[in-house]
Amino acid sequence: MKLIENWFSERYSDNLQLSFRVSDQLLSVKTDFQRIDVFETYDFGKLLSIDGTVQLTEKDEFVYHDMITRMPFYYADKIPEKALIIGGGDGGAAGELLKLGLKSIINVEIDGQVVEVCRKHFPKLTASFNDPKVKLIVDDGIKYARNTKEKFDIIIVDSTDPVGPAEDLFNEEFYSNVSRILNDGGVVVTQSGSPFYQPRGIELANKGMRKSFPHVASYVAFIPTYPSGFWSFTMAKKSQIKLRTENVEKGEYFNLEIAKSSFALPEFAKKLTL
Amino acid sequence: MKLIENWFSERYSDNLQLSFRVSDQLLSVKTDFQRIDVFETYDFGKLLSIDGTVQLTEKDEFVYHDMITRMPFYYADKIPEKALIIGGGDGGAAGELLKLGLKSIINVEIDGQVVEVCRKHFPKLTASFNDPKVKLIVDDGIKYARNTKEKFDIIIVDSTDPVGPAEDLFNEEFYSNVSRILNDGGVVVTQSGSPFYQPRGIELANKGMRKSFPHVASYVAFIPTYPSGFWSFTMAKKSQIKLRTENVEKGEYFNLEIAKSSFALPEFAKKLTL
CATH class of the missing domain: 3.40.50.150 (Vaccinia Virus protein VP39)
Structure with a gap:
């Protein structure tokens, strides 16, 4: 099995970002209002992102x-x-x-x-x-x-x-x-x-x-x-x-x-x- | 002029990191005690890092x-x-x-x-x-x-x-x-x-x-x-x-x-x- 490193990053500005290593992208969908993504992260459990910004993680x-x-x-x-x-x-x-x-x-x-x-x-x-x-x-x-x-x-x-x-x-x-x-x-x-x-x-x-x-x-x-x-x-x-x-x-x-x-x-x- | 993106990242764990875009690495030195780095960042002014962890930035x-x-x-x-x-x-x-x-x-x-x-x-x-x-x-x-x-x-x-x-x-x-x-x-x-x-x-x-x-x-x-x-x-x-x-x-x-x-x-x- 090949280890592939995947990261989800939230850009706080052009010059700053917080990145979560993820084991899986569970979903990515564009709705009438926004883009929704769900990732399985290593440290924070599942993470819900809307338009690229973290909405919630299971851990915090x-x-x-x-x-x-x-x-x-x-x-x-x-x-x-x-x-x-x-x-x-x-x-x-x-x-x-x-x-x-x-x-x-x-x-x-x-x-x-x-x-x-x-x-x-x-x-x-x-x-x-x-x-x-x-x-x-x-x-x-x-x-x-x-x-x-x-x-x-x-x-x-x-x-x-x-x-x-x-x-x-x-x-x-x-x-x-x-x-x-x-x-x-x-x-x-x-x-x-x-x-x-x-x-x-x-x-x-x-x-x-x-x-x-x-x-x-x-x-x-x-x-x-x-x-x-x-x-x-x-x-x-x-x-x-x-x-x-x-x-x-x-x-x-x-x-x-x-x-x-x-x-x-x-x-x-x-x-x-x- | 070629735009090269450089980032300094502090790893909070194997699975999480905060990254600062930097315009220059001003110094990197290994002392008897630790490694010291100084970066010029875009959002936080100069940043001092010791052993890869942020000690201070001019902005905060x-x-x-x-x-x-x-x-x-x-x-x-x-x-x-x-x-x-x-x-x-x-x-x-x-x-x-x-x-x-x-x-x-x-x-x-x-x-x-x-x-x-x-x-x-x-x-x-x-x-x-x-x-x-x-x-x-x-x-x-x-x-x-x-x-x-x-x-x-x-x-x-x-x-x-x-x-x-x-x-x-x-x-x-x-x-x-x-x-x-x-x-x-x-x-x-x-x-x-x-x-x-x-x-x-x-x-x-x-x-x-x-x-x-x-x-x-x-x-x-x-x-x-x-x-x-x-x-x-x-x-x-x-x-x-x-x-x-x-x-x-x-x-x-x-x-x-x-x-x-x-x-x-x-x-x-x-x-x-x-």
Whole structure:
């Protein structure tokens, strides 16, 4: 047997890339929205890439999914019961919300092929879609937020970066609709990119939310397979951003200290949120 | 003119690497202790590598140097006056301590060629060595700590990772000598590696310090060009670990919130310190 070395590389710029040695390319498909690839890597298990950027790996998806679900859960004024996820076609965010005891989750993913690919290659994550408490809708989340009559305690924007299909998920019009469908003590959160390589994400999220919400704050987490390893999320509320400290359950990444301290931004990142 | 693409890659494992496109290799030298390389990169300015691992780049060295100097400075019981740096042959830590107003700094670097290389290629960092308040000694820091009669308010172990020449900088014997030469309200800090890829660093540092110090705590920072982007430092004191909150001056990374919150460890990293 001949050993062939294959690498998948994510280019962070023309001059910098992170490369994973892969034993197999399991899938490569061009959808109406984007290119989806799945690789079997040596160090990180299966890896899902969209348009050449790592979306998740089996080994470190826990950080992203902990931080995009548990933070809004414990920062909602009351124990949340009903959630909306925009994006999140891998099922990971819905799965974490189920663990936290949510009673009703609507998950609106624009690209049905993301769901199909993940059902095949990440069945542990998409298992959440089989739960009767989760309703999966394949549609444009922006349109959904504009038209729905429902209201939510948590809204999670689990999208790709603010280029291409996800760009309008960072603007003011979208967040005015989100504000309309978010209950008063509820929390909306979006992933907002690497403050180091993609300052635009955290800037746009803060700007987009601030017009519709009096309380906006960015928090950060370390995600080894995302550019720079340093990732931001941005949260908004109509009421004060205050932790519900009773019965905070640990995740693999999340814990009570992380819940409190992840809003502390390095000085260079803090400037991007002002 | 022919465009030739040259890349410097740091292998994090057999299966993962971060690669910087470089316009020039400025130096490659094998010393008695290690191999030193200097590259001119496109995105990060000049890059210093030792034994194939990134030690610093012009663009992001500020994070490491902020966090290895300002944290012990503000966690010392009184404003520190006298410091010992072990390692730190690039002069960056000494430079930050000068900015903070230290009156006397002894910098013990084992490899004189690190100093010479940095004087040539990183003159802004090594400028600190020209200050009369800084005494540069080319010698083994472990021996120095064992034999010196001096005492210090801050001791910074700014070394390579715990393999090869730096291994003994993580053990109990070294820290018993550090304890002897550290003033009562003083702080010792060491870099202790990536909790994600190199759990041994933070484990060893905690174990090594705990025998000689009643108060030990690890803190973390995001350093984009280090493995996983997530880096730990471990601090020890004879007295309680308590921030001096008056007049905390910002760095480019460091600020008051970071000073307080960088001890919050993700659950998987916290387990390594127990």
